[in-house]
Amino acid sequence: MNICVFGSSSEIIDKKYLTSAESLGKKIAKNGDTMIFGAGKYGVMGAAARGAASEGGKIIGVSPEFFEEIDVIYEECTELIYTETMRERKAIMEDKSDVFIICAGGIGTFEEFFEVLTLKQLHRHSKQIIVYNVDGYYDSMLAMMQNAVDEKFMSDECNRLYTVASTEEQVFEQINNYVPYSYNKYGN
Numbered sequence: 001m002n003i004c005v006f007g008s009s010s011e012i013i014d015k016k017y018l019t020s021a022e023s024l025g026k027k028i029a030k031n032g033d034t035m036i037f038g039a040g041k042y043g044v045m046g047a048a049a050r051g052a053a054s055e056g057g058k059i060i061g062v063s064p065e066f067f068e069e070i071d072v073i074y075e076e077c078t079e080l081i082y083t084e085t086m087r088e089r090k091a092i093m094e095d096k097s098d099v100f101i102i103c104a105g106g107i108g109t110f111e112e113f114f115e116v117l118t119l120k121q122l123h124r125h126s127k128q129i130i131v132y133n134v135d136g137y138y139d140s141m142l143a144m145m146q147n148a149v150d151e152k153f154m155s156d157e158c159n160r161l162y163t164v165a166s167t168e169e170q171v172f173e174q175i176n177n178y179v180p181y182s183y184n185k186y187g188n
Contacts, residue, residue: 029057
């Protein structure tokens with residue numbers, strides 16, 4: 001299985017997020033799965049890659065060529081795919097992945113989550129999306145999503161297109177027990 005890990009590439013973040021990401025990468029490799037990620041060597045992305053590498057896992061990094069200029073690429077990838085743009089980068093990660101795990105991150109991670117969620121809502125894929133909510137990191141975002149439902153900007157069915165896991169064990173339990181869900185947003 002190809003598991004895409006989205007997460008921060010920031011150098012300065014709380015160690016709990018790095019530790020959880022490294023452990024996640026190790027577990028992906030131990031399970032014999034391939035980790036796909038944005039090829040960053042820092043932050044959550046780098047920690048997950050180092051974890052997978054420490055267990056001899058297959059790691060596919062996808063990076064726009066301009067990342068070379070700013071020296072942020074994790075060079076120990078099993079396969080490193082270069083793209084011209086960030087859009088191409090996301091498209092390759094989305095196409096190659098069977099599962100998306102949304103780890104702690106910032107604006108880029110939020111954008112990646114909402115893109116795969118929107119595509120799933122529009123029936124462009126039926127892949128699993130798991131929000132890995134380490135130490136309640138995504139509680140505010142989840143409250144925002146519920147507020148959108150409460151204010152009738154989206155239906156509660158949209159919130160069923162992804163699951164939330166607080167622990168690594170829950171992440172893999174959800175992967176192993178995934179049942180695809182979809183609905184017709186437009187009701188026709």
